[in-house]
Amino acid sequence: MSAFVAEPTTALEIESIGNGTGLWLPPEVRDEVERVQSGTSAAELTAGVVELRNLIGGSADLFHAAMLALMCGTMVEHGAEPGAAIDATLDLLVATLNTLAEDPDEMARAASRLSIPAAMTMLARSKETRKRWRARPEIMDRLEALEDADLAPFWLREVFTLHDDAPLLVLDPNNRRAFEFRLIGVRDRLYHCYALLQDALLRHTGPGYLGAEPVDPLAVRYARNDHLTPADYRAATTLGDHQRFAFAYPGIAFMPGSGTPAELPTVDGVPLLTVSPKTIHFNWRPANMYGVIHEALGSSIDLIRELSPADAEALLSRCALP
Template identity: 25%
Template sequence: MTAAVEALAPWLPGLAGDFAKTAVLAGACVEWGGSPMALANVLPQRAAEAMMLNDLVPGCWAEAAPGRPEQVSASTKQLVQALVTLARSKGHPDTGDMTRIAMSWFDMEDWLKALITVLGHGPFRAAVPAEVKAELREYAAAVADRSQRAAWVRDLSNVLDDEPLVVLNPRARRGYALTMSGVGDNFQLHTLLADRLIGDSGQGMVPGVRPDRSWVEAATEADPYLGPDNPALRRFRIFDGHGAYVHPEGVPADIEPLDGTRVLVLHSPNGDYGMGVGRVFQNMIPTLNLDRVLGPDEAQFWLTRITPAVENDLMAS
């Protein structure tokens, strides 16, 4: 499978339209056990281009023909002909460029399918340059209103790896240093934090009820779907170091750092808030390591720097 991925990778930058299925094949080879690394320098860039071009289609179409093209009903030939005619009359972009723009209306989802698969692998994410990830976020945001996969690519390109966290328990005046990788959303982070930190207060841990083992497994490597009868319940409300509520529906990259470090402040849950899915990205296996319990002086240092929680959000109360 790795050899197949390596053979397919060089072809991807020049492909479009139906030939984008080649990227889907490469992604399938990764799902079947192949290494994704040969794709790191080609697939993210090609997927970013597809989203950028896809974003241009409605504007180009508005000049070329009335209405808006439908991804399901419009034919590739119809769209290409209309946009190429526009290119000839306007003189810019040229026919080749306009054909590629037209093809993106139909092939973008194939590029995104493959990219979602490989972005679940930590070494692959590490190999994608920061500027390419920024492009993925920018172009994905532009088309996320019409593509769920684009929204997933936006979030996957925002995933934090080897990210230090400081977590504070103000009631006990204690703190913890952790390292996080591959966590896809904040509710998943809630579950993993509860698993790592709730324990014997005499040993410096956070008092409380530990999460059910099935919730933790759904947040890591097991089937992520818990169903309505066994939702994962959060054990904390979490605020950042600036006092802002950390929404469970958000992603860890949304947490604003305090002096260069993401700081989380634990508060009591105030009622049940559950989620029937343990993790959003099934193929991305997270890690959250408790590196150490902070000493009293270090915990106090961080506790004096945080801003009190602003509890004005409905779900925070």
């Protein structure tokens, strides 16, 4: 295997990816790959990932490096630890994006068809890595230009702008209550936040809080990407959702779902929303606003704590919410 990847990629290998045949490997290399990927436990699969990852640096070119990353991603899908090869894969992704931007030849395009899925497979399963790599300029700047040139899929940007372990304060001036939530895997648009937040708030406060209607269980499951079935995906093509509260912030009566968490005001660095009985109705199509970008990428908003009455009152007063 090491000798094979150290040789330049052939036209046959690139053609096999382009025509949908899949990876072309000599029989002896295919046998070795099957051995490496034959583990049945997470530990065995992870050991196989490490073995292949260690060959990436010795690859002759982008394509052979991307091929190894894809093989690692396959084992991650079967239970290997995603962190075992994720940084090597993301470094490779950056190199691939740079090459696509500078010289998008057939090898670079073929390599991207392998390295992008490999990176997505690992990022979807590794919150801590997403946090470390979030919105890195060397990726975001490249993606904007590559998307315009149809050299990178739009959903690749989405995974690099997710909000992970991000706190959110929610104030209820009517009932003088305050809550702190945590966002995990939440998309960079408030429609997704609202879909998850209203469910989390109602689960804590009980049904009918602030006159809210019950949430739609399928809409919540879709927003969470919670074990969706083929039937769920079919239903999602016509699925709608809407706000159960008036979402706003001090001084603003309405915060549209098209906004981002970065547009919210902060208190001590923590973004802030207010909730009250809704006075207007707005709805959205979940599949359009936050369509599933990877089956393994779960999203959630969870309650960290409800502030004590004294702390809630102090925070409400600080925000000039009588």
